[in-house]
Amino acid sequence: MPNPLAPGSLAGKRVLVTGSSRGIGADTVGYFAEAGASVVINYRNKEARAAKLANSIREAGGTAIVVGADLTDPESVAAMFDQVQAELDGLDILVLNASGGMESGMAEDYAMTLNRDAQVDLLTSALPLLAPGSRVVFVTSHQAHFINTTETMPEYLPVALSKRAGEDALRSLIPRLDEAGIGFVVVSGDMIEGTITATLLERANPGAIGARKEAAGRLYNVSEFAAEVAAAAVDPIPANHTRYVGDVSDFGPIEGE
Numbered sequence: 001m002p003n004p005l006a007p008g009s010l011a012g013k014r015v016l017v018t019g020s021s022r023g024i025g026a027d028t029v030g031y032f033a034e035a036g037a038s039v040v041i042n043y044r045n046k047e048a049r050a051a052k053l054a055n056s057i058r059e060a061g062g063t064a065i066v067v068g069a070d071l072t073d074p075e076s077v078a079a080m081f082d083q084v085q086a087e088l089d090g091l092d093i094l095v096l097n098a099s100g101g102m103e104s105g106m107a108e109d110y111a112m113t114l115n116r117d118a119q120v121d122l123l124t125s126a127l128p129l130l131a132p133g134s135r136v137v138f139v140t141s142h143q144a145h146f147i148n149t150t151e152t153m154p155e156y157l158p159v160a161l162s163k164r165a166g167e168d169a170l171r172s173l174i175p176r177l178d179e180a181g182i183g184f185v186v187v188s189g190d191m192i193e194g195t196i197t198a199t200l201l202e203r204a205n206p207g208a209i210g211a212r213k214e215a216a217g218r219l220y221n222v223s224e225f226a227a228e229v230a231a232a233a234v235d236p237i238p239a240n241h242t243r244y245v246g247d248v249s250d251f252g253p254i255e256g257e
């Protein structure tokens with residue numbers, strides 16, 4: 001997938017993508033780095049993958065730092081922002097991409113803790129680093145964004161409810177963000193082919209990916225969806241603060257339009 005960001009267009013900009021050691025976050029951070037931004041690659045467990053990605057960015061002439069932080073641990077989030085402030089002196093783009101809730105062996109309310117509470121805490125902690133003109137992007141799925149009106153697979157329900165609760169909590173901060181001159185946009189996409197989540201859901205619901213493909217016409221892959229997330233960080237913000245990726249005709253209704 002070609003980079004949607006023009007070469008050099010983000011020179012001098014500083015970008016943090018949460019959960020960027022792998023998957024959609026990793027491809028997103030790659031687009032920002034290629035466009036000239038200094039990027040912060042955040043990981044929870046996958047340090048080696050994060051370091052490898054940072055090395056490949058540096059080898060291509062880019063600037064990347066790697067910061068481990070479990071977003072559900074306020075101390076490690078505070079340490080991450082201390083390091084970002086010390087090394088980059090602030091942020092211009094913050095992408096809230098990290099997500100979870102289908103991991104085994106976690107507390108029953110882990111999805112809410114990560115997808116709602118930790119997202120709000122993270123954005124609140126980031127505010128002092130975000131100057132007027134900066135942008136916050138929250139990444140979610142159609143299955144979560146539309147969960148109040150469109151049913152989803154039972155295995156995904158706790159994630160969908162918690163991500164929607166996180167989105168609502170973040171949206172409630174829009175007036176405060178507006179006052180500070182910080183833009184906010186949600187990027188929502190259907191199941192993304194080739195991701196662990198889609199693979200797990202397909203395993204539990206054989207035919208789920210094929211059914212979505214048929215309903216939506218096609219599904220995006222990781223690099224295509226990451227390109228939409230990267231573009232959302234620079235494109236004009238839609239009136240309802242939501243960028244829908246792909247077809248949403250069998251989800252809905254679309255809010256705020």
Ligand SMILES: NC(=O)c1ccc[n+]([C@@H]2O[C@H](COP(=O)([O-])OP(=O)(O)OC[C@H]3O[C@@H](n4cnc5c(N)ncnc54)[C@H](OP(=O)(O)O)[C@@H]3O)[C@@H](O)[C@H]2O)c1
Nearest residue numbers: 019023024043044045046070071098099140141191192195
């Ligand atoms: N997959 C889909 O089909 C799909 C569809 C639409 C939207 N989305 C959205 O796209 C985003 C990325 O999805 P993905 O499928 O690429 O995710 P993923 O492969 O499951 O990757 C999740 C990332 O989040 C990090 N992470 C998980 N828990 C964390 C925590 N407690 N603290 C810090 N980092 C944590 C992981 O870090 P480690 O690897 O280091 O643990 C990893 O880098 C999510 O917001 C998701 O809702 C996904």
